[in-house]
Amino acid sequence: MSLRTELIACLLVTSLASTAIVGGLAYQRLTKKFNTLVMQESNNNFTNDVQQYFKVYGSWAEGQKQESFRAFTERRRATMRPDAGGVLRPQPGVEPGPVGPAGPPPGGGLQKPPPPGTGGNLNRPPFRFYLFDADYRSLFTLAPYRPGDPIHDEDRARMLPIQLDGKTIAYSSPQGEVSYSDLDLGYLAAMRESLVMGTALGLALTLLLGVFLGNRLSRPLRHLTGAVQAMGEGALRQQVPVESDNEVGVLAQAFNRMSGEIARQYEDLQKSHAQIEAMATQMRELSLRDALTGLHNRRHFDEQCAQLFASSQRYQRPFSVTLCDIDHFKRVNDQFSHATGDEVLRRIGEILKQSMRGSDLVARYGGEEFVVAFPETDLEHAKEACEALRQRVEAYPWHEVHPDLRVTISMGLCSDTQVASFHHMLEAADALLYQAKHGGRNQVCALAAGEPA
Numbered sequence: 001m002s003l004r005t006e007l008i009a010c011l012l013v014t015s016l017a018s019t020a021i022v023g024g025l026a027y028q029r030l031t032k033k034f035n036t037l038v039m040q041e042s043n044n045n046f047t048n049d050v051q052q053y054f055k056v057y058g059s060w061a062e063g064q065k066q067e068s069f070r071a072f073t074e075r076r077r078a079t080m081r082p083d084a085g086g087v088l089r090p091q092p093g094v095e096p097g098p099v100g101p102a103g104p105p106p107g108g109g110l111q112k113p114p115p116p117g118t119g120g121n122l123n124r125p126p127f128r129f130y131l132f133d134a135d136y137r138s139l140f141t142l143a144p145y146r147p148g149d150p151i152h153d154e155d156r157a158r159m160l161p162i163q164l165d166g167k168t169i170a171y172s173s174p175q176g177e178v179s180y181s182d183l184d185l186g187y188l189a190a191m192r193e194s195l196v197m198g199t200a201l202g203l204a205l206t207l208l209l210g211v212f213l214g215n216r217l218s219r220p221l222r223h224l225t226g227a228v229q230a231m232g233e234g235a236l237r238q239q240v241p242v243e244s245d246n247e248v249g250v251l252a253q254a255f256n257r258m259s260g261e262i263a264r265q266y267e268d269l270q271k272s273h274a275q276i277e278a279m280a281t282q283m284r285e286l287s288l289r290d291a292l293t294g295l296h297n298r299r300h301f302d303e304q305c306a307q308l309f310a311s312s313q314r315y316q317r318p319f320s321v322t323l324c325d326i327d328h329f330k331r332v333n334d335q336f337s338h339a340t341g342d343e344v345l346r347r348i349g350e351i352l353k354q355s356m357r358g359s360d361l362v363a364r365y366g367g368e369e370f371v372v373a374f375p376e377t378d379l380e381h382a383k384e385a386c387e388a389l390r391q392r393v394e395a396y397p398w399h400e401v402h403p404d405l406r407v408t409i410s411m412g413l414c415s416d417t418q419v420a421s422f423h424h425m426l427e428a429a430d431a432l433l434y435q436a437k438h439g440g441r442n443q444v445c446a447l448a449a450g451e452p453a
């Protein structure tokens, strides 16, 4: 169930429960109050009737001789008029006087409704009253009493005195449940309808409030949920709208800050990662290079040359390897300085880079020794390349380094791939290099496939 539905359901239940409790209590209390007012009014009317009866006839016994109490009350009511509230009130100066003799009232203390058309609260069904004289003897026939019966002790306490000119002339007490007139029933029905309408209106308002609050609460939460899911899928920089400054708004603001911070830290991390990658690549590259000349080193050459050799063997392609050594390099160091020797090594490296093709593999193999592997190159073409290199070194303007400096190189070249590994080719090239040195240096000695080394 969605949060919004839960909220609406909770509000509706709360509203219904509170309306039922408040409305029920109000209806109960209003009905009780209404009953009390009806009772009081009936009692007042009855008391007035008794007082008037005593006033006109002097005593109950005298009255009974002239006119029944019931006949008297009917006559009296006929002279009354409804006030602004519809209640019958005696008219000043028109209270009824005595009439001829009549028997006792047949219905005991039965208070009959006023004549039709008088309206007001007196127009209700009969309501019975006990009536006792000043000595607590019953004046009516009303169960369990008959006229003249003494009052029971348990009834005495609830009797209300009726006084005339400061003297208690009788005691009375209402009996039975209140029965409502049409007017009363109309009032109560209007009250019930008002309560039902109030409840319905309250529920409708609650429903509207629930939808409004539900939307207000669930919309930012939906935004937050979507943003968190998007973050989980990798889109770390998320911003949700801040629609209020309440707790949800504060949460949205905090989320935006947190998302921005996480995204920033992640970007920094990525930058660092890229930097580390670049440094690692650089270090890997450096580990494969000779620091002095910038050429590849022996380790790299051996790895790459093994692949080139295997490939040439597999596809029966020509492949050559040459070892190249600076002539009398010890003398260069000794005669001109070690720094001059280093400079010579650097410049030989430059000459090698410029002279060889991009596909050739060039490396510094040891102290003053260099090596070149020529893929797809037979002895003839490799020898041409070596010879060109030798001449270039010889012709190089070494006087720029030192006026007396002369540098030459000797080379041993092997193109025999019918051996077990490239190491054997290098050994053969080394042997040829040895030959070149002993043959007077500054020369290329080569060995073709099949020739004895």
Ligand SMILES: Nc1nc2c(ncn2[C@@H]2O[C@H](COP(=O)(O)OP(=O)(O)OP(=O)(O)O)[C@@H](O)[C@H]2O)c(=O)[nH]1
Residues within 6 Å of the ligand: 292, 325, 326, 327, 328, 329, 330, 331, 333, 337, 338, 339, 340, 341, 342, 345, 366, 367, 368, 437
């Ligand atoms: N300046 C310098 N000298 C180096 C370096 N590596 C090796 N050498 C020197 O190169 C010299 C090689 O000398 P030898 O092996 O005797 O050979 P050579 O003097 O070149 O004589 P041949 O090879 O017979 O022509 C040694 O004196 C080494 O100290 C280096 O990186 N820098």
